[in-house]
Each structure stands twice: as structure tokens, then as C-alpha cells.
Amino acid sequence: MSPDLTTSVGPLALRSPLIAASGTVGSVTELAGVADLSVYGAAVAKSVSAEPWSGRPAPRLAPAGAGMLNGIGIQNPGIEAWRTEVGPRLEGLEVPVWGSAVGHSPDEFALVAKGLEASGVAAIEINLSCPNLDGDMFSLDPSASEEVVASVRRAVGLPLGAKLSPNLIDAVPVAQACATAGADFLTLTNTIWGAGVDIKTRRPQLSGVIGGYSGPPLKPIALRFVIEVRQALPQMPIVGCGGVLTGKDIAEYLIAGAQAVAAGTIHLAEPRAGKRLIDELIDWMRKHRVSSVGSLINTLDLP
Numbered sequence: 115m116s117p118d119l120t121t122s123v124g125p126l127a128l129r130s131p132l133i134a135a136s137g138t139v140g141s142v143t144e145l146a147g148v149a150d151l152s153v154y155g156a157a158v159a160k161s162v163s164a165e166p167w168s169g170r171p172a173p174r175l176a177p178a179g180a181g182m183l184n185g186i187g188i189q190n191p192g193i194e195a196w197r198t199e200v201g202p203r204l205e206g207l208e209v210p211v212w213g214s215a216v217g218h219s220p221d222e223f224a225l226v227a228k229g230l231e232a233s234g235v236a237a238i239e240i241n242l243s244c245p246n247l248d249g250d251m252f253s254l255d256p257s258a259s260e261e262v263v264a265s266v267r268r269a270v271g272l273p274l275g276a277k278l279s280p281n282l283i284d285a286v287p288v289a290q291a292c293a294t295a296g297a298d299f300l301t302l303t304n305t306i307w308g309a310g311v312d313i314k315t316r317r318p319q320l321s322g323v324i325g326g327y328s329g330p331p332l333k334p335i336a337l338r339f340v341i342e343v344r345q346a347l348p349q350m351p352i353v354g355c356g357g358v359l360t361g362k363d364i365a366e367y368l369i370a371g372a373q374a375v376a377a378g379t380i381h382l383a384e385p386r387a388g389k390r391l392i393d394e395l396i397d398w399m400r401k402h403r404v405s406s407v408g409s410l411i412n413t414l415d416l417p
């Protein structure tokens with residue numbers, strides 16, 4: 115028998131614990147013709163802002179060790195264009211699409227969230243943790259995070275997730291603030307700040323100098339947040355995110371206490387990775403006689 119892959123993230127029932135992470139599958143519509151979307155529980159579209167953002171100039175991507183640096187700066191068409199151009203194409207997709215909101219102020223986040231809701235997304239992830247924005251990162255400050263989440267909560271009725279940064283020393287006060295403000299789940303985590311140097315030109319590898327580091331080196335860092343937040347807020351649903359490369363990585367996040375697991379960077383090298391990841395997870399579950407994802411979640415044997 116095939117193991118039961120169903121899970122839930124707060125009010126959201128998912129057929130699979132695998133989620134496509136924001137920014138790595140475009141607006142999801144691009145992936146539809148290329149990959150099997152039925153293996154995902156949800157796919158998160160690239161973050162959208164109130165006005166169009168052009169993003170940073172090239173170079174914006176650079177391989178770095180076993181991971182990748184990006185300094186894209188949330189290039190996006192703005193919520194109005196997104197609503198008219200992307201919104202109508204979401205309905206026929208084989209996967210629930212979650213929108214992702216980004217902004218410079220609580221009001222901007224709320225405006226974007228309203229536009230995403232009108233576009234028919236199933237949930238909204240509030241991107242409090244973009245590493246490539248000028249100004250302070252909301253996720254580093256519990257009260258700033260609380261204000262943004264509360265503003266979005268007042269604006270829309272959809273399930274809301276808050277996406278936090280791994281650049282925190284302690285994520286728990288921020289996680290608590292987001293929960294108090296009405297977040298239904300947390301996504302742990304976004305990319306971590308990093309930089310690279312081109313020794314030939316002696317220039318930074320990214321035009322913005324500092325960017326977001328993602329891929330396999332991020333997994334232990336993000337897992338630390340999943341474990342700590344799970345212990346501090348036992349009832350808060352968590353989407354683990356960072357460095358997923360194999361089906362076993364998904365199992366690790368589930369055991370650590372995540373209800374679902376997002377994979378990002380892997381899609382850039384391997385757009386059809388979702389099917390392989392789920393096949394590997396199923397193989398692993400069969401081999402270890404795990405009959406359901408539900409029975410795996412939060413089973414970490416802590417000392």
C-alpha cells in the first residue's frame with residue numbers, strides 16, 4: 115500500500131507535505147507545462163509588491179559552495195498587473211497556489227494581500243524576511259512583524275503564513291508575535307544573508323554585494339529554527355524550508371516538527387524535482403514501515 119501523504123497546515127488540508135517554495139517556481143503557471151504539479155500539496159508564487167519592482171541589476175545569481183547566492187530583489191509586476199495577468203490562469207492549475215506578499219509598510223502588505231485574495235489564491239505567505247530589500251527586515255523585530263501580520267489579518271480572511279528569516283538569533287519572540295497577530299502558520303525559513311567574491315575581477319558576485327544564501331548548507335540552520343519554534347509553540351503549524359535535496363530531507367523536517375516542507379533552489383537546477391522528492395519520500399517511508407506522514411510529524415527524540 116502507498117503511504118498516506120496527507121497533512122494539514124493549520125486550516126489548510128494538503129494532499130502532500132511537499133510545497134514549492136516562493137520565488138523558485140515563478141508564478142507557478144510556468145511550471146505547469148514542465149513538471150507534475152500533482153505531487154505538491156501547494157505551490158507558492160513569487161512574492162508580489164504593491165507597485166512594480168524592477169529588482170536589482172545583474173549579476174543576481176551566483177553559485178557559492180554547495181549552495182547559491184541570489185540578489186534578485188523581488189522583481190515583480192506589482193499586484194494590479196499580477197491580478198489581471200496571473201490571477202485568471204491559476205484556476206486551471208493542478209495544485210493550490212499560495213500567494214506571497216512583500217512590502218515596505220503594513221499598509222502595503224495589506225493592499226497586496228487583498229489583491230492576492232481577489233486573484234483566488236488558497237493562502238497567503240507574508241514575506242517578512244526578504245534579504246534583498248533596503249531598510250530594516252521586518253522579521254528581525256517582533257513588533258514590526260506583529261504590525262505587518264495584524265494589518266494583513268484585518269485585510270483578508272484567507273489562511274495566513276509568516277515567513278521568517280534565519281538571520282535571527284532567537285526566532286521564538288518573532289514567531290510568538292506573528293501568532294498573536296493572527297498568523298495561521300510559520301514558514302521557517304527564508305534565505306540567510308551571504309556574499310561572494312569573484313577573485314578574477316575582485317568584484318562582489320552579486321550587484322547588491324549582500325544577497326540571500328540558499329540550498330543544502332541552509333538545511334541545518336533552518337532545522338534549528340523548526341526545532342526551537344516547535345518546542346516553544348507546540349500548537350503552531352510550521353512549513354520547514356531550506357536545502358531540501360532528497361526525500362530524506364523532507365522526512366527530517368517532518369520529524370523535527372514541521373507539518374509540511376518547502377523546496378526551493380533545487381527547482382532551478384531540476385524543475386521536475388518534485389516528483390523525484392516524493393518518490394524518494396515514499397520509498398523511504400515504505401522501507402521504514404511508516405504508513406503516514408502524520409505519524410512522522412514531531413517525533414524527534416530529544417534528549
Ligand SMILES: Cc1cc2nc3c(=O)[nH]c(=O)nc-3n(C[C@H](O)[C@H](O)[C@H](O)COP(=O)(O)O)c2cc1C
Nearest residue numbers: 135136137161241303304328329356357377378379
Ligand atoms: C532565486 C530565488 C528567489 C527567491 N525569491 C523568493 C521570493 O520572492 N519570496 C520568498 O518568500 N522567498 C524567496 N526565495 C526563498 C525561497 O523561497 C526559500 O525560502 C529559500 O531559498 C530556502 O529554501 P531552499 O534552500 O530550498 O532554496 C527565493 C529563493 C531563491 C533561490
